[in-house]
Amino acid sequence: MDDNPVILVTAGYDHTIRMWDALKSTCTRTIPYTTESQINRMALSSDKHYLAVAGNPSVSLYDVFGSSDLPVLKLDGHTANVTAVEFTQDYKFLATCSEDCSIRWWDVYAGSCKYKLENGAAVNDIAIHPDSRQELLVSCDQDGLIRVWNWRHKKVLCQAVPQPDVAVRSVAVSPNGQLVVAGNNLGQVFVYRLLIDTSPQAGQSVELELYINFEAHGGYRITRSLFSSNGLLLVTCSSDRSAKLWRLTERVMPAAPGSREEVVQAGAELVHSLNYHQRWVWDAAFSSDSGYLVTVSTDTRAALWDVSKGEIIREFKGHQKGVVCVALNDATN
Numbered sequence: 001m002d003d004n005p006v007i008l009v010t011a012g013y014d015h016t017i018r019m020w021d022a023l024k025s026t027c028t029r030t031i032p033y034t035t036e037s038q039i040n041r042m043a044l045s046s047d048k049h050y051l052a053v054a055g056n057p058s059v060s061l062y063d064v065f066g067s068s069d070l071p072v073l074k075l076d077g078h079t080a081n082v083t084a085v086e087f088t089q090d091y092k093f094l095a096t097c098s099e100d101c102s103i104r105w106w107d108v109y110a111g112s113c114k115y116k117l118e119n120g121a122a123v124n125d126i127a128i129h130p131d132s133r134q135e136l137l138v139s140c141d142q143d144g145l146i147r148v149w150n151w152r153h154k155k156v157l158c159q160a161v162p163q164p165d166v167a168v169r170s171v172a173v174s175p176n177g178q179l180v181v182a183g184n185n186l187g188q189v190f191v192y193r194l195l196i197d198t199s200p201q202a203g204q205s206v207e208l209e210l211y212i213n214f215e216a217h218g219g220y221r222i223t224r225s226l227f228s229s230n231g232l233l234l235v236t237c238s239s240d241r242s243a244k245l246w247r248l249t250e251r252v253m254p255a256a257p258g259s260r261e262e263v264v265q266a267g268a269e270l271v272h273s274l275n276y277h278q279r280w281v282w283d284a285a286f287s288s289d290s291g292y293l294v295t296v297s298t299d300t301r302a303a304l305w306d307v308s309k310g311e312i313i314r315e316f317k318g319h320q321k322g323v324v325c326v327a328l329n330d331a332t333n
Contacts, residue, residue, distance in 0.1 A: 006330040007048050007064060008294065010302050011039040012282075013321035017053065017062070022304065022330070025314045031062060031069045041084050041283075042327040045091035050108075051327065052094055054082035059096055061108070075106055077113050084125045088132060095137060095151070097123035103139055105151050117154050121145065127173045127180075134196060136206070138180055140168035146182050148194070148206050157206040162190040162213070172226040179248075180208065183222030183236055189214055189268070191234075191248065214268045216244060223282050228290040233271065233307065235293060237281040243295045245271040245307065272310025276303050285328035298322035 008020045017031040017039065033039055037055035044051055044064070051062045053071075057078040060071035080100035087094055093114075094106040099122040105115040121143035129136035137151045144166050147159040162168060163184060170183045173194070180192045191212040197205040216222060220240035227234055234246040246268045256263070277297035284295045292313070293305045302316035302323055 005048065007044055007328065008316075008330075009042060009044070009051060009327045010296055010316065010319065010323050011042055011053065011325050012296070012300075012319055012323040013038050013298075014319050015039075016319065017042075017051070018316075018318055019064075020302075020316055022314075025316050027316075027318045030318075033060075037081075039325060040082060042325045043085045043087050043094075044327045044329040045087050046089055046329070046331070047091060048329050048331075050087075050091065052085045052087065054085040054096060056081040057098065057100070058082070059085055059094070059106075073108070073111050075111065075113070077104055077116075078102065080122075083123060086126060086128050088128060089130070090132075095126055095128055097126045097139060099123070099142075103137065103149070103151075105137075115151055115154055117149055117151065119147070124167065124169050125171045127171050129173055129194075130175060130177045134177075134198075134204075136196075138171050138173055138194075140171040140182055142167045144168055144184070146171060146180065146190075146192070146208065148180075148208065150204065157204065158208055160190075160192060160208040160210070163188065169222055170225045174227045175229065175231040179211065179227070179231075181225050181227065181234060183216065183225035185221045187215055187217035187219045187222055187238065187240075189216045189222065189225060189234075189236060189246075191268075212248060212266045212268055216246070216268075217242070223280065224284055226284065226286070228286045228307070229288050230290040233286075233290065234268070235284050235286070237284050237295065239280045241275070241277050241279060241281060241297070243274040243277075243281045243284055243293075245274065245293070245310065247271050272307075274303075274305055274310060274312075276312050276315075277301065279322070282322075282324040283326050285326045287328065288331040294326050294328055296323040296326045298324070302326060 061073040103117040217238040224237040279298035
């Protein structure tokens with residue numbers, strides 16, 4: 001086995017999980033997903049050994065390098081569609097969310113749920129804060145709320161409502177833990193500063209401060225929004241059949257008459273519009289160096305892009321129905 005293999009996995013409506021040789025665009029392994037459910041989201045552990053697959057209503061863990069097509073672990077507890085799944089960096093724990101209005105925190109080794117967080121509305125996405133000491137998790141839901149939780153204490157520390165009664169579909173935290181991005185059903189992107197005060201006086205005080213709001217997809221639903229691995233770029237996927245790459249910008253504006261203070265104006269600059277897919281673009285994944293991006297679509301295809309050029313390098317064909325999720329881990333030791 002290669003010491004640093006590139007693990008690229010896609011899945012969707014045809015009840016198959018496909019692993020690919022990213023350089024040759026060939027499928028190297030097909031795992032039949034034997035439940036009646038479609039596959040909603042996937043996540044790879046940081047050591048590349050485990051693939052978590054979210055379905056309805058269970059989560060299955062597969063051995064990436066194993067020979068068996070059966071999961072090594074099945075996590076039962078949700079009672080409806082599991083909409084997102086994410087490993088902690090040390091892959092000891094797994095977070096999931098569901099249309100059953102709950103978020104669950106799982107002990108992978110024990111195969112059991114340690115904490116259940118009740119949200120009160122269908123949860124569409126979650127993101128674990130990269131600093132594990134903070135014990136923070138961000139969620140977004142069908143009622144239009146973005147919430148920051150302390151998962152251990154099952155407590156909401158703060159929340160924001162970008163647009164009342166508009167479902168927030170996707171949420172992500174920047175690699176440095178300082179920003180939260182969310183995309184909603186009307187094509188709007190909201191970037192928040194995540195302000196954390198852990199001083200003895202504050203205990204653990206957390207705030208979401210709106211930093212940038214921009215229209216990304218002209219009223220079409222945003223299906224996924226996430227930061228590049230280096231935190232310099234943002235990708236949004238949409239029902240408008242495109243994915244778009246953005247760069248967050250800050251411009252120093254001249255001080256107003258009578259004022260000595262310059263004003264910093266934040267915004268988002270469109271870097272590339274990635275137009276290849278013929279139907280909804282559902283998910284995306286950056287390479288570890290942020291130089292490449294993989295997108296997947298209901299058109300049954302996955303595409304590999306050169307981020308700097310905004311050009312397609314390879315396409316991956318083999319699924320018989322729509323592809324709705326992708327997982328990529330090409331990190332080197």
